[in-house]
Amino acid sequence: MDYSQNRQANPNPQPGKKGPGLSTKAIHAGHQPDPHTGSLTTPIYQTATFVFPTTEEGGQRFAGHAPGYIYSRLGNPTVTVFEDKIAELEGAEAGLAFASGMAAISAVLMALVKTGDNILCAKNLYGCSYGFLNLLQERFGITYTLADLSDEMSIRSAITPETKVIYLETPMNPTMLLVDLALVSRIAKETGAYVVVDNTFLSPYLQRPIEHGCDIVIHSATKYICGHGDVIAGVAVGPKAIMDEIRMTTLKDIGGVLSPFDSYLLIRGLKTLVVRMDRHCENAQKVAEYLEAHPQVDRVYYPGLPSYPQYELAKRQMDGFGGLISFEVKGGLEAGIRMMNAVKLCQRAVSLGDAETLIQHPASMTHSVVPADERAKMGISDGLIRLSVGIEDVEDIIADLEQALSLS
């Protein structure tokens, strides 16, 4: 059975190389005005099922011999527009939408590995991704290895014949360490492993891993792709054959699908992706420079600072440095908590990529599922604070941090 609606692979999977620019694609890709009504915005096809014109036609669709929708767990026209947009933006052949970033990560990884296989990972990952890898290892015999993927020797010494997937985030959550995507892809090609990149921290506007040779890109669309903090969603893009396989297995049968309404909100959010990201980057750069110069701040981790150890790689691989900053306040955990309790404009909340500036404490929040010794190895100290710089007036963000730091 082919449930993929017989969609064609994206005919122009190289953004930036030819065809329209990224802002244009974010607005127009994947959507034509509704042929029935002329509706400019994508209609919300709020339906669970689709009527077959004839019994035979229904059978043909199930057999994969005729295009057309069947049931919204297998595909829905509003969801299709969102999937096609992200595929175009990332320069991929095809996309798949999921009910959350974790649904995307788990479905993609489970479709690519089986018992006895190994997943090689960057040494820092979002806490729940790390939790999922542990679950795969303990319950299903799929091992994982954490390694420094920035270093050729450590990749080569960690990779084994069992390594089927190299899975990474860059920048990593929350330490902002980078992985050289071209280096990892080159080594993976030698061994046949798939390179799967969680691109949540940057969005396709600032980084497109497929251009560096990676195979599959995942987003927690909850973050910059949505941009307004009102949806939980995920998306994966890559070669059409692999996306079809995932749709027919771990998406269809585990069932973590995105709703038509949430797809509509994401399509709406995407229209302003580029202008939002430009402001996130501009604000974050100023906030990072402010924090770096502050006497109460010990260390700042932001790839856009010339003092950042991987600044050259950041400039080479990314089209902007993003909106996330991690930093340590002098006086460690206690001073950090005092500072976080004192903010007024910045919101004490997890998640990232919203219009609002969000501040959180990874050791007790997003990465609390990672054991303390593992957190220490990942470089997540108890005093580390993560800031998702929003798109407010930057002077107001800095003034809020200033008054909070003066109390820490």
Ligand code: LCS
């Ligand atoms: N990947 C990354 C890099 C993330 O930061 C998150 C969530 C996910 C995947 C999972 O996506 P979700 O299922 O939530 O859509 N990150 C969060 C964070 O840093 N704070 O709260 C959630």
